[in-house]
Amino acid sequence: MNMGRRIRISPQTLSLLEALLHKPTAWHHGYALSQQTNLASGTLYPILMRLEKLRWLETSWEQPGTAAGRPPRHLYRLTSEARTWAREELADAQKRKFWKPALNNA
Amino acid sequence: MPTTAPKPNQQFAPRIARAIVRIWPAQSREWGQAFAAELPAAQTAGTTVTWLIGGLMLLLREWLKHAWRSLGRPVGSTASDASAAFTPRYSRTPRMPLWLMLTLTLCSIAILLHPEVRQVLRNLSYEYSSEPGWNPDQWSSVKRLRKISKSNRDPQLLALLSLLSKNVDEQLALSDEAINKDPSLTWLDYQQSLLPANSSSAQTYLSKERFARLQQWDPNNGVLHLLAAETLAYPPRVEPLDMLIRRKSKTSREKALIDNPQWASAMHAAFTAPHYDSYVLQLVELIRNVSSRFSVQDPEIGLYVLSMRRIVHIDLLRGYADVLTDRVASLEAAGKTNEAIATYSEMLHFAQQISLDGKAPFEQYLAQQIGEEAATRLAPLYDSRGRSEEASLIRFQLEKWKAERDPKILRYVPLHYRWSQWNSLAWSGLIITVAGFAVSLIMPVTFIALFIVVRRRKTPPELRGPADFWASLCADSAPWLSLASSVLLYVTYHPYARICSAFLKEGDTSTGIESFLSAAMVPAILPDDVGFISDPYFHWVGITTALGVLLVFFLWRMILRSKHSV
DSSP: OEEEEEEEBOHHHHHHHHHHHHHHOEEHHHHHHHHTOOHHHHHHOOOHHHHTTTEEEEEEEOOTTTTTSSOOEEEEEEEEEHHHHHHHHHHHHHHHHSSSOOTTOO | OOOOOOOOOHHHHHHHHHHHHHOOGGHHHHHHOOOOOOHOOOOOOOOHHHHHHHHHHHHHHHHHHHHHHHHHTTTOOOTTOHHTTTTTOOOOOSOOOOOHHHHHHHHHHHHSSSHHHHHHHHHHHHHSSSSSSSGGGGHHHHHHHHHHHHHOHHHHHHHHHHOOOHOOOOOOHHHHHHHHHOOGGTHHHHSSSSSSOGGGOOOOOHHHHHHHHHHHHHHOOOOOHHHHHHHOSSSOOOSSSSTTTTTTTOHHHHHHHOOHHHHHHHHHHHHHHHBOOOOOOHHHHHHHHHHHHHTOOOHHHHHHHTTSSSSOOHHHHHHHHHHHHHHHHHHHHHTTTHHHHHHHHHHHHHHHHHHHOOOHHHHHHHHHHHHHHHHHHEEEEEHHHHHHHHHHHHHHHHHHHHHHHHHHTTTTHHHHTTSSSHHHHHHHHHHHHHHHHHEEEEEEEEHHHHHHHHHHSSSSSOOOHHHHHHHHHHHHHHHHHHHHHHHHHHHHHHHHHHHHHHSSSTTSSOOOOOHHHHHHTTGOOOOOGGGGGGGGHHHHHHHHHHHHHHHHHHHHHHHHSSSOBB
């Protein structure tokens, strides 16, 4: 885990962190995150994969049969440590005017 | 309950998504499934297509990552191996067995040691060495002949060395010694009648004594009379060579030359001489003799000597033929038919002599041109005098010339390099140049990589560094590349090498001089479109660009390492 050191984060990653912090303890799925952040699947998934590799993201599969007629979805949420770190990063990026929040309750 | 037919995007999109998941690399397939599971959430055809395109981009990215990482895995381990997941970064070992690497390298070395390949590599090194120009003193074959000549003052060897020397004093001293020992080599004086051969700004004709020696040795040769006329026409050799060509307005100097009885007499002697010999065959025999007796089979020597050989001035011959044509026109107008016949006969005789003894394509071309011109006018004149037998003989000769006329006779002359044959030679030259450079670069890499791989084959993976990683990559690829380059070099040059070696054999009559010259110059020529690669400016630009790209690459890596980015 690299929580202790400052790292450079792209505006797209900041948007995704903002969306994941929207309901921090809830599980999110890819299509909804794509809609919230306006990121195409080709951009969204590589960021999710990198966050998961850094162990900042928890992943899980929907229970089979949750929704009839479609396959179980992959779900994502930030780990508790990552949430604190993500809030700091968002605040810092906003202070540096590097990034502007898109959602009201980030 | 009414059922609605599924929309095309609902019908085909899941199939495409399933196909994407199926071909997704196994170690990250979960992410492919995650992407595919979201597809039903896309409501419209547009969003479905956008989602699928994103999935294809992801798939491509994952495959590239997978392919790159597979390069770094040890042989025999798969991506899913637990051991592979935790293998140290530089632990890569060569995938090719050591015995195969060594076998391939030995095969490359065997090909590179072949005399033809050594020869072409030597020629390339002469061509691209830092020494500007064509300098036989730098060639190992010439150095060897020079060394032999210190203990063996063989006249043939001295004669060849005199033709290979770039120092005028040395040339003359060597040829004098050779001629004194063997007077049959007196023709050397003709080959060295305008020195230095490669510098038109400071050339001088041979001395009166040498010229007298040459004329005494071969008094009936028309070429020597042409040489005498040439020294009168171009004393310091600064006048444009085409000054005598017909249809160009004659300058006062040209008029003076035409009226000069000495020049007219020399040209008349040349046109009526019993034979015409520019000593090309003697030159060829000399090259063959020395090559065979002293075991120096270097086509570059033959190429240099034959390319630097003394040639007659085509414009001098053409100019005098024009003077004669003008003279005949005025004789015919004055009704002096017998004199006109005599003058045309002079032209015809000379054309027949060149046609018989001339060795260069341009000589044959000129012989046909002058001969056809004279024969066409001479035959009706004979008819008018009732000499029908002579007229029919001339018509027979004329038809023979027309039948033998080769429209491509000048195809070997470099000015016509755009012709197809020249282009095929040039493309062979390009392949040889590229393969030669590839071999020169790849062979050292192969040796270094093999050395590192053999020396550190027992080093544990955790102790391996970047040098081991790159050495293992090179050990896998460089032996194949060096073998491919060596084979390409051999296969491309072999037909030309055969022509050269056949030509250099004593007694060979099957290989023409022009074929030899074309074959021998193949390593030195390039197609017009890529000729810039032999330009030093291009080398500078190429090296600077390569170093610039390397610098940017390393800076980029440094920045990436200093900052983690997500």
